[in-house]
Amino acid sequence: MTDRAIAIILSSFITIPSMASDTYTIDPAHTLPVFEVSHLGFSTQRGRFNQTSGKITLDLQKKSGHVSLTIAAESIDMGLAKWNEHLKSDAFFNTATFPDIIFKSDHFEFAGEKLVAAQGTLTLLGVTQPIRLDIKGFTCGTNPFVKKDLCAADIETHLKRSAFGMNRYLPGIGDDIHVLVPVEAFKD
Numbered sequence: 001m002t003d004r005a006i007a008i009i010l011s012s013f014i015t016i017p018s019m020a021s022d023t024y025t026i027d028p029a030h031t032l033p034v035f036e037v038s039h040l041g042f043s044t045q046r047g048r049f050n051q052t053s054g055k056i057t058l059d060l061q062k063k064s065g066h067v068s069l070t071i072a073a074e075s076i077d078m079g080l081a082k083w084n085e086h087l088k089s090d091a092f093f094n095t096a097t098f099p100d101i102i103f104k105s106d107h108f109e110f111a112g113e114k115l116v117a118a119q120g121t122l123t124l125l126g127v128t129q130p131i132r133l134d135i136k137g138f139t140c141g142t143n144p145f146v147k148k149d150l151c152a153a154d155i156e157t158h159l160k161r162s163a164f165g166m167n168r169y170l171p172g173i174g175d176d177i178h179v180l181v182p183v184e185a186f187k188d
Contacts, residue, residue: 021062024151024185026054026069033071033181037161038174047087049101051075056185058151063110067118069183071101091168098125103133114138115153124164133157133181149187156180 031052039045051072058065073095076087088095105120115138122131133155140151157179162170 021057021059021065023188024056024058025188026052026056027150027184027186028052030152030182030184031069033179036178036180038176040172045078047076047078049073049075050077054185056151058108058115060113063108065106065108067103067105067120069103071103073099073101092166094125103131105133118155122159122164125166127164129159129163131157131159143186146186150184151187152182152184154180154182 034048036044049071054069056067073093102123105118107119109117118133121128136154138153160175
């Protein structure tokens with residue numbers, strides 16, 4: 001067997017792992033969930049959570065994967081300390097009893113080669129409900145600053161807070177919550 005033939009055979013084995021599932025770790029500096037809620041029908045108030053963690057397993061060849069994202073409810077940020085404390089109370093997020101908001105999915109949806117949605121469950125206030133996340137702008141590449149492979153997207157969904165038992169001040173504080181999450185995750 002020639003050296004060229006051996007090199008071709010060896011290179012085919014080297015590329016096989018890249019077709020398998022890859023695991024990514026959520027970058028907490030670039031994954032900051034934002035939510036919007038109607039305030040007395042006068043304005044749309046926005047808040048965000050400053051601490052996230054999680055893992056994503058992705059197999060683009062098989063168009064499958066898994067995601068587990070944890071949001072630290074205590075990290076809520078409305079821009080005012082007093083408002084943050086109010087939302088951490090048992091009137092809203094009850095962070096003393098329910099410190100984490102968790103999204104999990106084992107079902108990814110693709111349009112051609114693009115990841116476009118994830119169906120899974122959201123656990124908030126100890127209540128787990130099915131939820132679908134729309135995924136926009138999904139892309140993978142190399143971060144030019146740190147020279148690491150990553151995948152990223154913008155995620156969007158809508159939910160009813162009352163479905164999770166967060167009923168205080170309805171309907172003045174809106175029931176319909178618009179959620180936007182920029183996600184970046186580095187390949188392990």
